[in-house]
Amino acid sequence: MNQRSSYLSVLFDIIAPRTCLLCSQFLSHPLATAFEKESLENYLCSSCRNQLEICERSFASGRSSRIDKFFSGYQYTGSIARIIPAWKYHRRNEFFPLIKILIYLTISRLNLLESDFNLVLAVPLSRKTLRKRDFNQALFIAACSSFALGLPLVAGQLVKNIHTPQQASLDRHARAYNLTGDTFGVIDPEVVRGRNVLLCDDVLTTGATLDTVAGTLRSAGAVSVTALTLARVEL
Ligand SMILES: [Zn+2]
Structure with a gap:
């Protein structure tokens, strides 16, 4: 960094100090990242970045017979276990x-750009949950994925017909019985018929939700269903 850049960097710290979203530690303002909005360094300090545990590979469908493959970005531990609840339950817009x-x-790390998906869908929320939370976190993840992959995002076709207790509030056994074949539905099956679907959600835990949605999509004619979640809970 030359002297002028260094001076501007200090000026940035004074007029627009930024802090880590998780621990509030001040972030330095190297100009290279100040204008590069797509950098983790603009949002997390090095300590919080180091507490992101990456999932390096896909997982066979051990948690579901109706999902071809599971992809997850991070283990649900460390920083990601603080980021997701702050974003999802407290709707902190800066997240x-x-x-x-x-x-x-x-998507870049897991080489998903090489895949043969035709469209991207999000696990839907019931109307009641959507009213309470005001946004569907899975739909945001699906929208980001569709943009990154250059694939159509199909929103509003996959619906949750029955309001059920939140999966996160249930134990493993109860999660499996909380959802039935009627819980989700596809409004126009032609949208998914013959398609390879990338189905997005925020967290993979037992896989019961993704499995049930995959069943609905397959009944509607989807050829394959691959799951992508931001995080994965180690069982
Ligand atoms: Zn931090």
């Missing part, structure tokens, strides 16, 4: 660009 970067990094 949206961070989530977008984490999804872009995941």
Whole structure:
């Protein structure tokens, strides 16, 4: 960094100090990242970045017979276990660009650009949950994925017909019985018929939700269903 850049960097720190979204530590303002909005360094300090545990590979469908492959960006531990609840339950708007970067990094790292998906869908929320939360976190992840992959995002076709207790509030056994074949539906099956679907959600835990949605998509004619989640809970 030359002297002028260094001076501007100090000036940035004074007039527009930025802090880590998780621990509030001040972030330095190297100009290279100050204008590069797609960098994790603009949102997390090095310590919090180091507490992101990457999932390096896909997982066979051990948690579902109706999903061909699971892809997850990060283990649900460390920083990601603080980022997702802050974003999802407290709707901290400053987390949206961070989530977008984490999804872009995941898609690039897992070589998903090489895949043969035809369209991207999000696990839907019931109307009641959507009213309460005001946004569907899975739809945001699906939108980022569709943009990164250059594939159509199909929103509003996959719906949750029945409001069920939140999966996160249930144990493993109860999660499996919380959802039935009627819980989700596809409004126009032609949209998914014969397609390879990338189905997005925020967290993979037992896989019960993704499995149930995949069943609905396959009944509607989808050829394959691959799951992409931002994080994965180790069981
Ligand atoms: Zn931090």
